[in-house]
Amino acid sequence: MAVAAAGVIWYLNGGGHRDSLGDATLAGARQTKGVVCLDVAGDFSGSMNDSVDTRNEALALLKPFMAREMRPDDLLTTVKFARTASLTLAPTRATGLMRAAESSGGGVELGQDTYFIPAIKALDRGHDKDGGSCARRVLVAITDGEFADDVKQLVPLIRHFDRVYLAVPDQESGYRPTLFAADARLAAVVTDGFDDAEALSLLYGKVLAAATGQQLTRR
Numbered sequence: 001m002a003v004a005a006a007g008v009i010w011y012l013n014g015g016g017h018r019d020s021l022g023d024a025t026l027a028g029a030r031q032t033k034g035v036v037c038l039d040v041a042g043d044f045s046g047s048m049n050d051s052v053d054t055r056n057e058a059l060a061l062l063k064p065f066m067a068r069e070m071r072p073d074d075l076l077t078t079v080k081f082a083r084t085a086s087l088t089l090a091p092t093r094a095t096g097l098m099r100a101a102e103s104s105g106g107g108v109e110l111g112q113d114t115y116f117i118p119a120i121k122a123l124d125r126g127h128d129k130d131g132g133s134c135a136r137r138v139l140v141a142i143t144d145g146e147f148a149d150d151v152k153q154l155v156p157l158i159r160h161f162d163r164v165y166l167a168v169p170d171q172e173s174g175y176r177p178t179l180f181a182a183d184a185r186l187a188a189v190v191t192d193g194f195d196d197a198e199a200l201s202l203l204y205g206k207v208l209a210a211a212t213g214q215q216l217t218r219r
Contacts, residue, residue: 020198021065021205023218030071031213034135037075037091038066038208039123039161043143045082045114051169055142057197062204063097070094070208075134077126078102083111085118091130113148116141120157136211139164140204145177145191155185163210166191167203 040062042048042055059078066076072095078088086105119141127134139161145168147154158164168175171193180186194200202216209216 018196018198019202019218021061021201024065024069024202024205024216025219026069026205026209026212026214027217028214032136032211035073035075035132036070036208036211037077037127037134037137038204038211039137039139040076040078040204041085041116041119041123041139041141041143042078042080042088043082043114043141044080044108045110047114047144047146048142048169051142054169054194054197054200058142058200058204059102061197061201063100065201065205066094066208067097070212073132075130075132077123079119079122079126080105080108081116081119081122082108082114083118084109084115085122087122087126090126091132114143114146115149116143116147117149117154117157120154120160124157124160136162138162138207138211140167140207141165142167142169142200144168145180147177147179149179151179151183151185154179155183158186158189163207164189165203165207167194167200168192170195 074094075091077091079085080088086108088102088105092100143166145166168191173192175191180189192203205216
C-alpha cells in the first residue's frame with residue numbers, strides 16, 4: 001500500500017497560515033471496502049518530552065477529521081510507550097471519536113532504553129478484545145525511533161500492519177533511525193519528519209488517504 005497511491009497532499013504555503021487536517025478532506029471514491037484501523041503510538045521516553053504537547057494537539061485535529069471523513073466504523077486506537085506500554089484509547093469507531101477521551105493508561109515505565117514491541121503488543125491486545133477486523137491496519141508512531149528491541153522479535157510484529165510510519169520530530173522525511181537503517185527487513189517502514197502539530201496532523205491525513213486509496217486535498 002504505497003504512499004504514492006494516496007494521491008496529492010498540498011504543501012505548506014507560507015503567509016502566516018499553516019495548513020492542517022482542519023482544512024482537509026478526502027477526495028475521490030474510497031477503494032478500501034472494509035474497516036480502516038489507524039493505530040497511534042506515542043513515545044513518552046525522556047528524549048521525546050518536548051513532543052508530548054505536539055502529539056496531543058495533532059490528535060485533537062485528527063479526531064474531527066476522522067469523524068467527518070472516514071466511515072463510521074473505521075477505528076482509532078492509541079497507546080503510549082517507553083520501556084513499557086499502556087493503551088490509552090481502546091479501538092474507537094470514527095462516529096464516536098468526538099465523545100472519546102484518552103485515559104492516562106496507567107504508569108508507563110521509563111528507563112534507559114525504549115522498546116517498541118510492548119506498544120505493538122498493547123495495540124494487538126486492544127484489537128483482540130474489540131473483536132473486530134481491519135481491512136487495512138496502519139500504525140503511526142511519534143518517536144525518535146531509537147529503540148533497543150530485538151529485531152528478530154520486532155519484525156513479525158511489524159507485519160501485523162499493512163504499513164508502519166515513524167513520525168520523527170525535527171527530521172527530514174526519509175530519515176532512518178539506527179534500528180530501521182540497519183535491518184533490511186524493516187525497509188518498508190516509512191519515516192517522515194514534522195515540526196509542529198499541524199504538520200503531524202497532515203501526516204495522519206496522508207496515512208489515512210493511503211489506507212483508503214483516496215486523495216487528501218484542501219476543503
